[in-house]
Amino acid sequence: MPLHAENFQVYPEALGPGTEVGTWRVIERLGVGGFGAVYRVEDMARPGEFYALKLALRPGDQRAEREVTLLMVKAVHPNVVRFHACGRWPHPRTGYLYFVMDWVAGRPLDTWAEEVNPTFRELAQVAGKVALAFAALHGTGVWHRDVKPAHILVRESDSEPVLIDFGIGDYAGAATITEQTVPPGTLHLRSPESVRFHRENHGRPGARYEYQRTDDLYALGISLYRAVTGHYPFPLHLPPDMLYLAIEGQTPPAPADFNPRTPRALSDVIMRLMAKKPQERYPTGAELHAALMAAASFGQSSTWEASLFEWEEERGTEQEPGAATRRRIRRPEWPTHSATAPAPRLVIAHALPLRDVVEVGQEPLAGEPLVRQRLLSPVLVVAVLLMVSVGLAAWGIWLWEPGSASNARGPEPRSDEVSLRVSLREVAPVETLPEAVPATAPLMVEATAVAAAPPAALTKEDAPVMKESKSSASALKVGMKAMSVAGACLNLACSGPQVRSAPPPEDCPPGAMEAMNELGIKRGNAQVFVFDVIKGEPHVITVHEGNTTVRLGDEWKGLRGGGLLYGKLHLSDRVYGRFTWLRTQDRTYPVCIELLSSRRERGLERKPGSDADSALIWTTGYANPVDHFE
Ligand SMILES: Nc1ncnc2c1ncn2[C@@H]1O[C@H](COP(=O)(O)OP(=O)(O)OP(=O)(O)O)[C@@H](O)[C@H]1O
Numbered sequence: 127m128p129l130h131a132e133n134f135q136v137y138p139e140a141l142g143p144g145t146e147v148g149t150w151r152v153i154e155r156l157g158v159g160g161f162g163a164v165y166r167v168e169d170m171a172r173p174g175e176f177y178a179l180k181l182a183l184r185p186g187d188q189r190a191e192r193e194v195t196l197l198m199v200k201a202v203h204p205n206v207v208r209f210h211a212c213g214r215w216p217h218p219r220t221g222y223l224y225f226v227m228d229w230v231a232g233r234p235l236d237t238w239a240e241e242v243n244p245t246f247r248e249l250a251q252v253a254g255k256v257a258l259a260f261a262a263l264h265g266t267g268v269w270h271r272d273v274k275p276a277h278i279l280v281r282e283s284d285s286e287p288v289l290i291d292f293g294i295g296d297y298a299g300a301a302t303i304t305e306q307t308v309p310p311g312t313l314h315l316r317s318p319e320s321v322r323f324h325r326e327n328h329g330r331p332g333a334r335y336e337y338q339r340t341d342d343l344y345a346l347g348i349s350l351y352r353a354v355t356g357h358y359p360f361p362l363h364l365p366p367d368m369l370y371l372a373i374e375g376q377t378p379p380a381p382a383d384f385n386p387r388t389p390r391a392l393s394d395v396i397m398r399l400m401a402k403k404p405q406e407r408y409p410t411g412a413e414l415h416a417a418l419m420a421a422a423s424f425g426q427s428s429t430w431e432a433s434l435f436e437w438e439e440e441r442g443t444e445q446e447p448g449a450a451t452r453r454r455i456r457r458p459e460w461p462t463h464s465a466t467a468p469a470p471r472l473v474i475a476h477a478l479p480l481r482d483v484v485e486v487g488q489e490p491l492a493g494e495p496l497v498r499q500r501l502l503s504p505v506l507v508v509a510v511l512l513m514v515s516v517g518l519a520a521w522g523i524w525l526w527e528p529g530s531a532s533n534a535r536g537p538e539p540r541s542d543e544v545s546l547r548v549s550l551r552e553v554a555p556v557e558t559l560p561e562a563v564p565a566t567a568p569l570m571v572e573a574t575a576v577a578a579a580p581p582a583a584l585t586k587e588d589a590p591v592m593k594e595s596k597s598s599a600s601a602l603k604v605g606m607k608a609m610s611v612a613g614a615c616l617n618l619a620c621s622g623p624q625v626r627s628a629p630p631p632e633d634c635p636p637g638a639m640e641a642m643n644e645l646g647i648k649r650g651n652a653q654v655f656v657f658d659v660i661k662g663e664p665h666v667i668t669v670h671e672g673n674t675t676v677r678l679g680d681e682w683k684g685l686r687g688g689g690l691l692y693g694k695l696h697l698s699d700r701v702y703g704r705f706t707w708l709r710t711q712d713r714t715y716p717v718c719i720e721l722l723s724s725r726r727e728r729g730l731e732r733k734p735g736s737d738a739d740s741a742l743i744w745t746t747g748y749a750n751p752v753d754h755f756e
Contacts, residue, residue, distance in 0.1 A: 138181045138222050139163040146170070147215045147224055150179050160310070161189045161293045166229055177210060178229040182222045188303045189293055190223045195300075196292040197227065200268050204670035204739060205259035207279075207290045230290065232282045236275035239353040239434055240455050244285075246354075246389055247430045250422040252280060252287045253350055254415045258673050259289060260346070261411030264339035267298030271337055273345035274315050275352055284668070296337065308335040313369055314362050315345040318402045321370045340404035343414060347399025347407070354381045354388050354434055356457040359400065374402070385458040387436075389429045391421035412673060412692075419675050419690055420709055628729070629696045632755040634718030635706045641715035642751055645708070646683025652722060652748035653681040655691065666733060668740050671697045676705070676721075678749060687711045691719060691749060700729030701741045704755050720755060722748040728756075 141163070145152040150167035153176065157164050162180040169175045182190035197209040208228045214221035233241060239249070256278060263270065270277070270292060277291045294310050304310065308324045320335050327333035352358050359378035360369055378400075382393035395417050401407045408414040422430055435455035642648075655676040657667055671694075678689045693705030703721030707714055723730050724747060733742035 136216060136222070138183050141165060141181070147179060147181065148211075148213045150177065150226060152179075158183075159291065159293060161187060161193075167226070176229045177226045178207075179224055179226045181215065181224040185220065185222050187223065190225075192300065192303065193292045193295065194223065194225050196268065196295045196297060197225065200266065200297045201263055201289075201292055201295065203259050203262050203289075203672075205255050205287055205289060206263070206292075207288050227290075228288075230279040230281055230288045232279045232288070234276045235278040235280060235287070235349055236352050238280040240356065240457075242280075243433045243435055243437065243455055245431050245433055246387075246392055247422055248285065249350075249353060249434060250392060250418045250430070252278075252285065253346070254418045254422075254675075256287050256289065256346060257343075257411040257415035257418060259287075259411070260339065260342055261415065262672055264342070264411060269296050269337050269339065270342050271295055271309055272311050272315075273342050273349060274312050275349045278349060286668075302334075305334075307333050309337060312345075313366055314358055314360050314373075315348045316370075316373060317341045317344040317404070318374045319404055321373050325370070325374075338404060339410065340407050343399055343407055343411065344404070346414075347396055350396045351378070351381060351400065354392070354396065355384045356435065356455070357384075357460060377402070379461050384461050385435070387429075387432050387434065389421065389425050391425050392418075395421055415673070415675070416690070416692060416707075416709060416714075423677055423690060424687065424711060628698050628700075629702055629704065629755070632704070634752070634754055635716040638706070638716045638718040639753065641708075642717055644684065645710075645715065647717065647719075647751045649751050649753055651682075652726070652750040653678060654746060655679075655721075655749045657743070657745040657747075665745055666742050667745050668742055669695055669697075669701060670740050671695055674703065676703075676749065678708075685710060691717070693719070695721075697732075697739075697741050699732075701732060701743050702729040703747075705749065717751070718753065718755070719749050719751050722750045724748070726750075 139158045141147070141152045141155065143152055143154060147165075147167065149170050151170050153166045153168055155163060155165050156178060161184075162182050165179045165181070167177050167179040169177060180190075180193070194209075194212050197207065198212070202209075207230060210226045210228070212223065212225035215224055232238070235252070238244070238252075244252075260270075270289060271294050272291060273289075277289060279288045279290055280286070281288055296309070307328050307330075308316075308320050317340070320337075320341060323333075323335045327335075348359060360372040360376065362369075364372070380393045380397050382388040382390050395414070398417075399407055399414065408417060435457070437453045438456045440452040440454050655678050657669070657674075657676050658665070674693060674695045676691045678685060678691060680686055680688050682689075687710070690709045691705040692707040692709070693703055696702040696704075700723075701721075705719040705721070706716060708717040708719070709715075720728065721730065722728060724744070726748060730741075730743045730747055733744070735742045
């Protein structure tokens with residue numbers, strides 16, 4: 127018998143299987159987060175189709191409304207969980223806000239790393255896609271603000287990473303929800319600069335940390351560190367003060383010094399992401415993606431083909447004699463002092479009385495994380511207690527607002543709930559603002575002037591869902607405030623399908639002709655490329671609109687050792703590609719290269735199975751140098 131909300135007290139975090147929320151039937155609870163409970167649900171109109179439904183823990187929760195706005199409008203991207211519908215429950219006007227999204231059958235990044243034990247190439251692929259997703263989101267002024275392994279699900283079916291939980295996400299021009307000095311978030315993934323800002327500004331009226339794209343990228347670095355070493359760089363169980371001291375002052379061992387299977391180039395990328403100063407990190411997701419792809423494609427293949435960890439056998443216990451032997455990864459031991467280069471030192475410039483104490487050298491215990499060993503030295507504990515006594519109140523308010531779910535009483539139950547569906551098959555993905563692509567700073571061509579504007583057909587203006595001009599952003603903001611969120615769902619659902627066309631003519635980026643001449647890349651002299659820069663062999667892959675990378679051979683004179691092309695794909699009747707950067711082993715050049723099919727026609731043919739958001743294509747084609755994009 128179906129369960130109706132009228133029959134019982136509503137506890138949004140504890141809906142039983144069979145509960146009907148709008149037109150969705152609860153199958154199981156997936157988990158409860160800071161602001162909402164997530165359930166796997168079945169679409170009652172289409173039995174057998176499963177989705178994830180997030181139900182706010184409090185009625186009128188602004189964070190839930192913000193998450194709906196982000197997922198429905200702002201953060202639409204192939205590697206961000208796809209939004210389907212929203213409504214209120216049990217009462218359609220006054221109930222708890224819920225929204226329905228794709229149910230991602232997969233594993234969080236850290237669990238994937240340990241259970242699947244992928245190769246370093248596969249990890250680089252996943253990380254590269256997340257980096258590109260950030261390039262797109264940050265380009266339109268969207269920040270996730272709670273990047274962690276649990277929020278990067280790796281889909282079982284195709285190993286695509288999917289970003290979830292934008293519950294504390296934000297976008298440019300959005301109204302302020304909390305008055306905290308720094309936004310809420312997960313403690314051990316906070317960037318050093320946000321920790322410093324809090325320390326220096328807590329209690330100062332109006333002081334608010336301005337979240338940057340480098341904060342999201344730093345947290346991605348910590349997540350990747352966890353994936354390749356099996357450990358977080360800073361121990362999670364430390365009290366916040368101690369954790370923050372470590373984040374600000376401690377450099378953890380490099381992943382390659384820790385898990386020796388890690389390719390040095392990947393280890394270096396992760397360490398750069400975790401640099402203490404934001405200006406020493408990759409400034410954009412696109413540059414991070416470029417660095418990952420270059421590391422993986424120019425690196426020695428045997429190292430990159432290795433799985434992250436060694437496997438070890440786990441025997442069945444005596445109680446279960448017939449139990450099958452299971453495999454599990456051998457987690458690398460945290461390096462001992464002697465195993466690493468000079469032990470990292472805590473430099474705590476802000477806490478002068480602590481500095482000398484903290485730097486007292488103590489041999490770490492074998493197998494214990496350096497951070498933990500050093501921080502837990504008795505002298506330091508005393509010092510930190512001093513800090514705690516001074517700063518406890520300050521740090522305390524960093525924690526998540528406690529979910530008051532158990533106190534939240536549902537409004538009087540009603541069964542006339544409605545939900546409003548939005549078909550996002552018709553909604554274009556977010557597009558990146560022109561972002562300079564790749565390369566390590568000293569080797570890079572002057573990027574600012576060369577940053578190719580995205581093809582006109584791909585600009586934000588053409589896609590209503592992506593508009594980011596000040597006026598549209600504020601109009602949306604005002605609109606969202608004026609309407610109920612359910613109303614907003616309806617309003618946006620009516621924006622209708624968008625017709626896409628082939629990209630219009632476009633100039634080459636400045637300097638492209640000179641650079642191509644220097645490299646011996648002649649117009650009309652096309653060479654073969656592969657889409658899957660990491661795997662290489664031709665096969666069919668799924669691509670999406672937006673940034674992409676392809677790998678070239680070394681047919682062009684200046685490309686000894688091959689090269690990587692960076693550009694954008696445009697999906698319409700065919701898959702059109704325009705590439706504006708070329709990275710060789712040691713430099714990055716502006717170029718003007720379009721994509722031809724193996725029959726030398728513009729654009730690649732879409733294979734059956736493609737849909738509005740994605741296209742199946744063969745991974746090979748021709749890279750054709752041109753003097754303008756037709
Ligand atoms: N779209 C989805 N598909 C599959 N599982 C999901 C989806 N969204 C969330 N989950 C799962 O639901 C659970 C709760 O997710 P949610 O993001 O709300 O909270 P959390 O990450 O556990 O906590 P917090 O909000 O404190 O970060 C997690 O186990 C998460 O993996």
